[in-house]
Amino acid sequence: MPSSDMSFDPSFAVAVDIGGTFTDISLMDRVSGAVWRAKTASVPSDPSQAFMTGVNMVLEQAGISAQELSGVLHGTTVATNMILEGKGARTALVTTRGFRHVLEIGRQDIPRHANLFTWVKPARPVPADHIHEVDERIGTGGHVLHELDESSVTALVEKLRAQQVEAVAICLLHAYANPDHEKQVARLLRAALPDVAITCSTDVLPVVREFERSLATVLNANVMPGVSTYISRLENRLAEAKASSPLLLMQSNGGVAGTEAIRTAPALTALSGPAAGVVGAVDEAASCGIKDIITVDIGGTSADICLIRDGQVNLTQQGKVGEWPLSLPMVDMVTIGAGGGSIAAVANNTLSVGPNSAGARPGPAAYGHGGVEATVTDAHVTLGNLPHALLGGAMSLDVDAAKAAVTNNVARPLGLTPEDAARGILAIMNNNMVGAVRTVSVERGHDPRDFTLVPFGGAGPLHGCALAELLGIRHVMIPSAPGLLCAAGLLAADMKAEFTRALPMPGPVDQDAGDKILSELTQDAVTWMEHEGIAPDQRSLQARALMRFHGQGGEIAVDWGSTAQETEARFRDAHTALYGFILDAPIELVTLRIEAVGKTEPVDSPKLAKTDLPEPLQFQKVVWEEGVVETPIYDRAALGAEAVIKGPAILTQLDTTAIIAPGWVATVHPSSAVLLTKETT
Numbered sequence: 001m002p003s004s005d006m007s008f009d010p011s012f013a014v015a016v017d018i019g020g021t022f023t024d025i026s027l028m029d030r031v032s033g034a035v036w037r038a039k040t041a042s043v044p045s046d047p048s049q050a051f052m053t054g055v056n057m058v059l060e061q062a063g064i065s066a067q068e069l070s071g072v073l074h075g076t077t078v079a080t081n082m083i084l085e086g087k088g089a090r091t092a093l094v095t096t097r098g099f100r101h102v103l104e105i106g107r108q109d110i111p112r113h114a115n116l117f118t119w120v121k122p123a124r125p126v127p128a129d130h131i132h133e134v135d136e137r138i139g140t141g142g143h144v145l146h147e148l149d150e151s152s153v154t155a156l157v158e159k160l161r162a163q164q165v166e167a168v169a170i171c172l173l174h175a176y177a178n179p180d181h182e183k184q185v186a187r188l189l190r191a192a193l194p195d196v197a198i199t200c201s202t203d204v205l206p207v208v209r210e211f212e213r214s215l216a217t218v219l220n221a222n223v224m225p226g227v228s229t230y231i232s233r234l235e236n237r238l239a240e241a242k243a244s245s246p247l248l249l250m251q252s253n254g255g256v257a258g259t260e261a262i263r264t265a266p267a268l269t270a271l272s273g274p275a276a277g278v279v280g281a282v283d284e285a286a287s288c289g290i291k292d293i294i295t296v297d298i299g300g301t302s303a304d305i306c307l308i309r310d311g312q313v314n315l316t317q318q319g320k321v322g323e324w325p326l327s328l329p330m331v332d333m334v335t336i337g338a339g340g341g342s343i344a345a346v347a348n349n350t351l352s353v354g355p356n357s358a359g360a361r362p363g364p365a366a367y368g369h370g371g372v373e374a375t376v377t378d379a380h381v382t383l384g385n386l387p388h389a390l391l392g393g394a395m396s397l398d399v400d401a402a403k404a405a406v407t408n409n410v411a412r413p414l415g416l417t418p419e420d421a422a423r424g425i426l427a428i429m430n431n432n433m434v435g436a437v438r439t440v441s442v443e444r445g446h447d448p449r450d451f452t453l454v455p456f457g458g459a460g461p462l463h464g465c466a467l468a469e470l471l472g473i474r475h476v477m478i479p480s481a482p483g484l485l486c487a488a489g490l491l492a493a494d495m496k497a498e499f500t501r502a503l504p505m506p507g508p509v510d511q512d513a514g515d516k517i518l519s520e521l522t523q524d525a526v527t528w529m530e531h532e533g534i535a536p537d538q539r540s541l542q543a544r545a546l547m548r549f550h551g552q553g554g555e556i557a558v559d560w561g562s563t564a565q566e567t568e569a570r571f572r573d574a575h576t577a578l579y580g581f582i583l584d585a586p587i588e589l590v591t592l593r594i595e596a597v598g599k600t601e602p603v604d605s606p607k608l609a610k611t612d613l614p615e616p617l618q619f620q621k622v623v624w625e626e627g628v629v630e631t632p633i634y635d636r637a638a639l640g641a642e643a644v645i646k647g648p649a650i651l652t653q654l655d656t657t658a659i660i661a662p663g664w665v666a667t668v669h670p671s672s673a674v675l676l677t678k679e680t681t
Helices: 047-062 078-085 150-162 180-192 210-240 259-264 272-287 376-383 399-414 418-440 460-471 482-492 511-532 564-579
Strands: 012-018 022-029 035-041 071-075 091-096 131-134 144-146 167-171 197-200 247-250 256-258 293-298 303-308 319-321 324-326 334-336 342-347 350-357 452-456 475-478 495-507 539-549 556-559 587-598 618-624 627-635 644-646 649-652 657-660 664-668 674-678
Touching (some): 012 482, 022 047, 035 047, 047 210, 071 482, 078 319, 091 150, 131 150, 167 180, 167 210, 210 247, 247 259, 247 272, 256 259, 256 495, 272 303, 272 482, 293 418, 293 460, 303 418, 334 418, 342 418, 350 418, 376 399, 376 618, 418 460, 418 618, 452 460, 452 482, 460 674, 511 587, 539 564, 556 564, 564 587, 644 649
Parallel strands (some): 012 071, 091 131, 167 197, 452 475
Antiparallel strands (some): 012 022, 293 303, 342 350, 475 674, 495 587, 618 627, 644 664, 649 657, 664 674
C-alpha cells in the first residue's frame, strides 16, 4: 500500500527501531493512547527477521492482528552500516571531463582531532578507475558552455558493463544551476543499463561545492541497491503477515518518508537513528510543559548530544558518516565515543575511557559473555549502581567478573581500590560528555543551566544526575521508556521533505527572484504532500535561506523574510548568536529551501493515577561519594503520579536503570516521566 493511500494518523501504528544489539518496538493506539512495548535481539545477518519478530510480539500483547495496523514506522541503520563497513554496491561515478579528481582532491582540512603529521587521507569510496568523464560543460550561472556529447555517454556503457558496476552516480559540474545534462546522462544510462541503480546529484544534493555534492551522490548510489533490497524484504514480510499498512522510514532530518522517496535517496536515512530519539525526547518533554532541553542519548558505544530551544529541532548540513562529510539536512547533534561498553584502560599511568568499546560480544565483563576488559558498565556494577538482574530479571549480572575487570585493568595498575577506580572511570566518562554538551550549548551562546537535561538510551539515566551537577543544571527529565525512546520518537515524528535550489550565482538578496524560486519549490512541496496523502490541515511549509558573508566557506540557514532587509537582519542575528560577531562584508544568498512537513496529531496518552509510594523491591549497598549507603531500589512501573522519592535511590525497569543521586528529589509526572530536581543547600 503506497503512503499516498494512507490517513497519516492511523489508529494502530507500530514503530520498529533496529540497533546493533537489540530491536525496540512500540505499538500505539492513537485513539486511546495505549502503548505496548517490547525488545528482541537484533539479527545482523537479516534485520528484517528481528523487525517482524518484534512486530509480532507487540501485536500479541495488544491482541490484534497485522491486518489492523494502519501504519508501520521504521528506523534503520542499513545505509549507515554499509557506508561505515564499506559493504555497499560496486559504484561508478560519471562527471564532467577534466574533473575526475574532485573526490581525490577533497578539502585541505583534516579531522579536528587528527595529528597533522600522521593523518592519512582515507581511500575514496569509488576507485579512480571507476570514475568516468563525459563531454559537456555547464557554466557557473547555469549557462550551457558545451552541449552534452551523447556519444561520450554511450561510449561508457561497455566500460560500465565490463566493470560489473551495480550503481552509477552522476555528478556534473554546476548541475545544481542547470540539471538538464545530468537528466540526459541518466536517461541514456537507464535505457542501456536497466538493472543498474542510477542516481543524479540534483536528486540528492542540488547545491554548490563539487566535493560534497559528488561525495553525497556517490554514497547515495553506493547504498541504493542494498537499501532497496532491504525495503522490498520488509514489504514482503509485511505482506506475508497480511499487513496492508504503509511503511514509513526515519530520515536524518527527524521526519519520516515513504519508501519511494527512500529508494530514490537512501542516504537520507544515514544518521536517522539518533534523530528518532531526539524527536521522542521533544515530544515527551512537551507533555511535561518543557520546551528547552539538552538530550543525551547514551547507548553501548556512543553518546549523542543535542540542544533543543523552544521545542524546535535544529538541522545542520555539516554532518559526517565515518570519514565522510554528508551535507544532507540532519538533526544538529554532537556524537562522541562514550557508552556503557566503552573500555577503560591504563597506559603510561594514565586512565582513559573510550572510544573503543567492548560491543555486544563479548560486551562488559558483567554480562558473562567472556569479556575481561573494564567498561563503564562494569564500573557501575562495581559501585552497586545496577541491580544484579536486568531486563525484568531475564539477564543476571556477574558482579565478581565486573569487579575483577576493574581491579585487574584499572585499580591495580594505578594503586587504587576497585571502588575508587570505578569512580574514576565514571568521572572521565562524564567529563567527556560534559565537553560535548558545552559544544552544543556554551560554544553556541546558550547557558546549559537554562535547560532541562534529558538522558535516555540504555545507559543515559545512570549518568543524568552526575552530568547535571557538572553542568550546573538543576532539572533532569527521565522519559517513561528511556531505552525505547527512539521507537517512541518514530511514532511522534512528522513526515518531512526538503526542496532545495542553489542560486546560479551567490549574491545579494534579490527579493523578487527569491520569491519566484520559492514559489516553484512550494509547488514541488505541495505535489509531494498530495502524493503522500497529507491532509491540507496537517501541512506546514517553511521557507529558508542559506546565507553567508562574502568569503566564508559555510552558510547559516534563516527564515526567509518579506523583505531583503528582514532576511539579512535575521542572518546577522543568527551569525552573532553562533559566533559572537558579524563581518564587515557583503551578505550573500547561496541557497533557498522549502521545508515541507506533514504534521502528526498529538496523542492524549493515559495519565498515571495517584498511588501511595510502594515499598522498595530491595535494598542494595551502593558506593556514593558520601560513602556506602543501603539504597532502595524501586520498580518504576509501580510508581503512581506525584510519587516523590528522595535520593539516594535507584529506579529499575525493563529497558534501563535510573539513578536518583543524593541531594536530588524525583517526582513522577502524570505523563509517567520522572522529573528530578536538585535540592537547594
